[in-house]
Amino acid sequence: MHNLASLPHISIAGACSTATHGSGEKNGNLATAVSALEIVTAPGEVVKLSRQQDGEAFLGAVVGLGALGVITKITLDIQPTFMMRQYVYENLPLAEMKDHFDAIQASGYSVSLFTDWQNQRINEVWIKSRVEEGQAFNATPVFFGAKRATKNLHPIAELSAENCTEQMGVPGPWYERLPHFRMGFTPSAGKELQSEYFVPRHHAVEAILAIERLRDQVSPHLMISEIRTIAADHLWLSPCYEQPCITIHFTWKQDWLAVRKLLPVIEKELAPFKARPHWGKLFTISPAELKSIYKRMPDFIQLSRKYDPQGKFRNEFLSTNVFSS
Numbered sequence: 001m002h003n004l005a006s007l008p009h010i011s012i013a014g015a016c017s018t019a020t021h022g023s024g025e026k027n028g029n030l031a032t033a034v035s036a037l038e039i040v041t042a043p044g045e046v047v048k049l050s051r052q053q054d055g056e057a058f059l060g061a062v063v064g065l066g067a068l069g070v071i072t073k074i075t076l077d078i079q080p081t082f083m084m085r086q087y088v089y090e091n092l093p094l095a096e097m098k099d100h101f102d103a104i105q106a107s108g109y110s111v112s113l114f115t116d117w118q119n120q121r122i123n124e125v126w127i128k129s130r131v132e133e134g135q136a137f138n139a140t141p142v143f144f145g146a147k148r149a150t151k152n153l154h155p156i157a158e159l160s161a162e163n164c165t166e167q168m169g170v171p172g173p174w175y176e177r178l179p180h181f182r183m184g185f186t187p188s189a190g191k192e193l194q195s196e197y198f199v200p201r202h203h204a205v206e207a208i209l210a211i212e213r214l215r216d217q218v219s220p221h222l223m224i225s226e227i228r229t230i231a232a233d234h235l236w237l238s239p240c241y242e243q244p245c246i247t248i249h250f251t252w253k254q255d256w257l258a259v260r261k262l263l264p265v266i267e268k269e270l271a272p273f274k275a276r277p278h279w280g281k282l283f284t285i286s287p288a289e290l291k292s293i294y295k296r297m298p299d300f301i302q303l304s305r306k307y308d309p310q311g312k313f314r315n316e317f318l319s320t321n322v323f324s325s
C-alpha cells in the first residue's frame with residue numbers, strides 16, 4: 001500500500017469509508033487506493049463500482065460513511081513491497097516550522113509533527129523515508145534546530161515507546177514503519193478522545209499559528225497534537241476533495257464536557273480557512289456549515305438515495321450531519 005494510518009488496528013472498509021489518512025505531501029488518503037467496491041444495497045442487490053467503469057458514481061461511493069450499503073469487497077491499488085526507516089527529532093523551534101514548513105514536510109515520504117503547543121516548539125518530528133536509492137532521508141544530527149533522538153520515543157513522551165514502531169533509522173517493511181503504533185500493542189494513549197481538522201495546504205502555517213495562540217485553552221485538556229500533510233483527491237466526501245491539505249489533530253483527555261466546549265473555539269479559529277473535520281473523530285461544526293464546505297454533499301445525498309431509498313442504513317450521525325442538509 002502507498003500509505004497507512006498511525007495505527008494498523010483498523011479495518012480497511014472503516015478506514016476507507018471515513019477517508020482515514022497517513023501523512024506525506026504526495027500521498028492521498030487511504031481511500032484513494034480503492035479501485036473497486038462491491039456493495040450490498042438496502043434492497044439486497046449486489047452493486048459493483050469501479051474507478052475505470054463508473055466515473056462519478058465511484059468517486060461518490062468510496063468515502064461513503066456507510067450510507068450506501070454494506071461493503072463486501074474492496075479492490076486496492078498495490079505496489080511492490082518496499083522497505084522504510086524512520087527517524088525522530090526532538091524540540092523543533094516553532095519559528096523554524098514557520099519559516100521552513102514546506103522544506104520540513106518535503107524531507108521525507110511521510111512526516112508528522114507532534115506538539116503540545118507549549119514552549120514555542122514542536123516536541124517531536126517523525127520522518128519516514130523509503131529505503132530506495134535517491135529517496136532515503138539523510139539523518140543529520142540536527143534538523144532545523146531539532147536534535148535527533150537517541151532512543152525510540154512515543155508521541156506522548158511520558159508513554160512507553162514499546163508500543164511504537166521501530167525508529168532510529170532501523171530499516172523495516174512498509175507496514176511496520178508507516179504506522180506509528182505496533183499491531184498487538186495499545187495504539188496512542190488507549191483511553192482518549194480525538195478531533196482532527198483538514199486545512200487547505202496554502203493556509204498551513206497561518207492555521208497552525210492560530211491554534212498555537214489558543215494554547216492556554218487547549219493544553220489543559222490535551223495529550224498531544226499531530227500535524228500531517230495529505231495530497232488532493234477527487235472523492236466527493238474526502239476532506240481533501242480537490243485540495244491538498246494539512247491536518248491538525250488533537251488527542252484529548254477523556255473529558256467530553258470540556259472538549260465539547262473547546263471544539264467550537266477551535267472551529268471558529270479555523271473557519272476562515274474552511275477547515276473540514278475528520279468524519280471519524282469528534283467535531284461540532286453544524287450540518288449547514290458542513291454542506292457549505294463539502295460541495296458534493298447534494299450529489300452524495302442523491303447517490304445514497306439511489307442505493308438506499310428508505311434510509312435503512314441511516315444512523316443518528318448520518319441523519320444529523322448529512323441528510324438534514
Ligand SMILES: Cc1cc2nc3c(=O)[nH]c(=O)nc-3n(C[C@H](O)[C@H](O)[C@H](O)COP(=O)(O)OP(=O)(O)OC[C@H]3O[C@@H](n4cnc5c(N)ncnc54)[C@H](O)[C@@H]3O)c2cc1C
Nearest residue numbers: 005006010011013014017018020021065066070071188280
Ligand atoms: C488510536 C487511534 C489512532 C487513529 N489514527 C488515525 C490516523 O492516523 N489517521 C486517520 O485518518 N484516522 C485515525 N484514527 C481514526 C480511525 O482511522 C477511524 O476512526 C476509522 O474509521 C477507524 O476504522 P474502523 O475500522 O475502526 O472503523 P469502524 O468504526 O468500523 O467504521 C467506521 C465507519 O465506516 C463505515 N463502515 C465500516 N465498515 C463498513 C462496511 N463493511 N460497509 C460499509 N460501511 C462500513 C461505517 O460508516 C462506520 O461507521 C485513529 C483512531 C484511533 C482510535
